[in-house]
Amino acid sequence: MRYKRSPLMEERLADNRQRILVAARKLVATGGFRAAQIAAVAAEAGLSTGSIYRYFPSKSELFVEVLGEAVRHEVEILRGIVKSEGSAADRLRRAVESFARRAFEGPFLAYAFIAEPADEEVDAERIRARREFGNVFKTVLREGIASGEFPQQDADVASACIVGAFTEALVGPIGPTHRGERRREEVIETISLFCLRAVVGAAAAPARGSVRR
Amino acid sequence: MRYKRSPLMEERLADNRQRILVAARKLVATGGFRAAQIAAVAAEAGLSTGSIYRYFPSKSELFVEVLGEAVRHEVEILRGIVKSEGSAADRLRRAVESFARRAFEGPFLAYAFIAEPADEEVDAERIRARREFGNVFKTVLREGIASGEFPQQDADVASACIVGAFTEALVGPIGPTHRGERRREEVIETISLFCLRAVVGAAAAPARGSVRR
DNA sequence: AAGAAAAGTGAATCCGCATTCATTTGGTGA
DNA sequence: TCACCAAATGAATGCGGATTCACTTTTCTT
Numbered sequence: 307m308r309y310k311r312s313p314l315m316e317e318r319l320a321d322n323r324q325r326i327l328v329a330a331r332k333l334v335a336t337g338g339f340r341a342a343q344i345a346a347v348a349a350e351a352g353l354s355t356g357s358i359y360r361y362f363p364s365k366s367e368l369f370v371e372v373l374g375e376a377v378r379h380e381v382e383i384l385r386g387i388v389k390s391e392g393s394a395a396d397r398l399r400r401a402v403e404s405f406a407r408r409a410f411e412g413p414f415l416a417y418a419f420i421a422e423p424a425d426e427e428v429d430a431e432r433i434r435a436r437r438e439f440g441n442v443f444k445t446v447l448r449e450g451i452a453s454g455e456f457p458q459q460d461a462d463v464a465s466a467c468i469v470g471a472f473t474e475a476l477v478g479p480i481g482p483t484h485r486g487e488r489r490r491e492e493v494i495e496t497i498s499l500f501c502l503r504a505v506v507g508a509a510a511a512p513a514r515g516s517v518r519r
Numbered sequence: 520m521r522y523k524r525s526p527l528m529e530e531r532l533a534d535n536r537q538r539i540l541v542a543a544r545k546l547v548a549t550g551g552f553r554a555a556q557i558a559a560v561a562a563e564a565g566l567s568t569g570s571i572y573r574y575f576p577s578k579s580e581l582f583v584e585v586l587g588e589a590v591r592h593e594v595e596i597l598r599g600i601v602k603s604e605g606s607a608a609d610r611l612r613r614a615v616e617s618f619a620r621r622a623f624e625g626p627f628l629a630y631a632f633i634a635e636p637a638d639e640e641v642d643a644e645r646i647r648a649r650r651e652f653g654n655v656f657k658t659v660l661r662e663g664i665a666s667g668e669f670p671q672q673d674a675d676v677a678s679a680c681i682v683g684a685f686t687e688a689l690v691g692p693i694g695p696t697h698r699g700e701r702r703r704e705e706v707i708e709t710i711s712l713f714c715l716r717a718v719v720g721a722a723a724a725p726a727r728g729s730v731r732r
Numbered sequence: 733a734a735g736a737a738a739a740g741t742g743a744a745t746c747c748g749c750a751t752t753c754a755t756t757t758g759g760t761g762a
Numbered sequence: 763t764c765a766c767c768a769a770a771t772g773a774a775t776g777c778g779g780a781t782t783c784a785c786t787t788t789t790c791t792t
Contacts, residue, residue, distance in 0.1 A: 308737090308791090309736075309737050309738065309789080309790060309791075310790070310791085311738085311789085311790085312789080312790075315738095315739095315788095315789070315790085319739085322739095340639070343778090343779065343780080344779075344780060344781085345742095345779080345780090348742095353740075353741090354740060354741040354742055355741085355742065355780085355781085356739095356740065356741055356742065356781090356782080356783085357739075357740055357741070359780095359781070359782080360738095360739070360740075364780080364781085365779090365780065365781090422642075423636030423637055423638070423639075423642055424636055425636070426553070426636075429635075429636055433690075436687070459709060459712070459713070460705065460706070460709040463688050463706050463709040463710060463713070464709060464713055466687050466688040467684035467685070467687065467688045467709075467710060467713045467714075468684070469687055470683040470684045470685070470686050470687020470688060470690075471680035471681070471683045471684040471687075471717070472680070472683070473683050473687065474649070474679050474680065474682055474683020474684075474686065474687075475676050475679040475680045475683060477683075492673065493673070493676055496672060496673040496676040496677060496680075497676060497680060499672070500672070500676070500677055500680045500717045500718075501680075501717065503716055503717050503718070503719075503720045504684075504713045504714065504716045504717030505713075505716070506716075507716045522759090522760060522761080522766080522767055522768065523760075523761085524759090524760090524768085525759075525760075527759095528759070528760090528768090528769095532769085556748090556749065556750080557749075557750060557751085558749080558750090561772095566770075566771090567770060567771045567772055568750085568751085568771085568772065569751085569752075569753085569769095569770065569771055569772065570769075570770055570771070572750095572751070572752080573768095573769070573770080577750080577751085578749090578750065578751090733792100734791100734792090735790105735791090735792090736789105736790085736791080736792105737788105737789085737790080737791100738787105738788080738789075738790090739786100739787080739788070739789085740785105740786080740787070740788085741783105741784105741785085741786075741787090742782105742783100742785100743782105743783100743784100744781105744782085744783085744784100745780100745781080745782070745783090746779100746780085746781075746782085747778105747779095747780085747781095748777105748778100748779105749776100749777090749778105750775105750776090750777090751774105751775080751776075751777095752772105752773105752774085752775070752776085753771105753772100753773095753774085753775090754771105754772105754773100754774100755770100755771080755772100755773105756769100756770080756771070757768105757769080757770070757771085758767105758768090758769080758770090759766105759767090759768080759769090760765105760766085760767080760768095761764105761765095761766090761767105762763100762764085762765090762766105
């Protein structure tokens with residue numbers, strides 16, 4: 307009779323797969339893509355290099371999945387904020403702040419996903435990711451424009467600008483130079499205000515209990 | 520007696536060096552870093568692979584110089600605009616527009632320099648480049664803030680945001696997807712208005728004879 | 733418990749390129 | 763013109779890693 311995987315086995319396999327993904331993410335988060343060779347991933351996951359290929363057809367596909375997972379998670383959070391209650395401006399600000407804050411928490415991972423050189427396929431995925439982020443912001447933008455809260459503007463371009471703006475501002479502190487912890491909230495606020503003003507077209511009051519000066 | 524290079528020879532050597540740089544730039548502009556192997560550069564420059572190493576110690580250094588040259592040129596132009604007459608807002612807008620317009624003209628080169636994966640050293644140079652661009656914008660920002668034309672804000676972060684904003688907005692149209700020629704001026708204007716509003720904190724009128732709608 | 737098939741292993745391959753180097757080519761000074 | 767040295771050449775080498783595969787171990791079926 308044909309071989310059949312027991313549920314236990316099934317689970318162990320799924321577990322291995324997951325462990326590989328986690329190991330890969332961890333390596334990227336720690337030392338960037340450069341540190342994430344297959345051999346290293348295998349060691350981290352407690353498997354042999356050969357085994358990796360039993361779960362993923364190639365290194366690229368593995369990392370595309372790692373990136374994809376992270377992005378899906380991030381987008382979910384942002385979507386949640388965007389769909390929540392409040393003015394378009396407020397939701398936009400909260401989304402930017404939320405993203406920035408998380409980027410500060412996992413700097414290397416963020417850096418790798420935002421800016422570190424990688425191979426073609428992974429890079430294509432990164433571009434897709436940026437587009438997805440952009441789309442989330444585009445949603446709020448459109449709502450704000452429709453409601454008259456924001457002035458008329460090309461939402462595609464403007465949302466790309468938003469993504470670019472906080473991305474770049476974050477890579478500075480995130481990448482080589484680490485600004486001190488103290489400045490962190492200040493940077494986050496500057497970024498979100500920047501985006502807000504850009505879109506609103508007027509000095510947006512810091513609003514609720516945000517950190518000042 | 521000791522060997523001495525004739526002026527003619529001297530010139531030919533300098534010429535070769537220059538031709539290598541041009542060849543390298545051309546290849547990057549055409550097919551990105553991926554297409555710019557030493558062998559290809561050599562062929563394009565009409566030399567052998569070995570000869571390249573007579574002029575540059577390594578591939579990385581060659582491309583660092585290529586990038587550096589391009590950046591120096593760009594920064595010069597931007598500096599010129601920043602130092603020209605006019606309100607801070609106007610100079611800022613013109614600088615952004617100028618940069619964006621040139622990026623549209625040489626899309627691949629811009630893409631490669633802005634976003635394409637490359638090796639560590641080249642990438643470090645790219646980061647330096649972004650910082651330089653940022654510094655230019657920081658200058659206007661500071662002036663505008665000092666004069667009260669712009670509201671108080673962290674010029675470091677804000678200038679990074681500006682660079683990031685137009686960079687990202689350009690890589691979209693520049694990279695994989697090419698929006699039609701028609702949208703070009705529109706995109707440029709959206710970008711510069713975005714940056715302007717972000718910094719000024721108020722809807723800035725399109726001013727002079729800029730393209731509308 | 734034996735045989736069959738899957739899963740796991742890691743040393744050996746393979747590959748793409750940068751880099752080198754033994755030769756050849758061609759300026760340079762006497 | 764000769765002897766010599768710099769410059770140019772491009773085939774051969776070296777290298778970092780991904781990928782493979784012959785072999786071992788584990789799991790499943792009867």
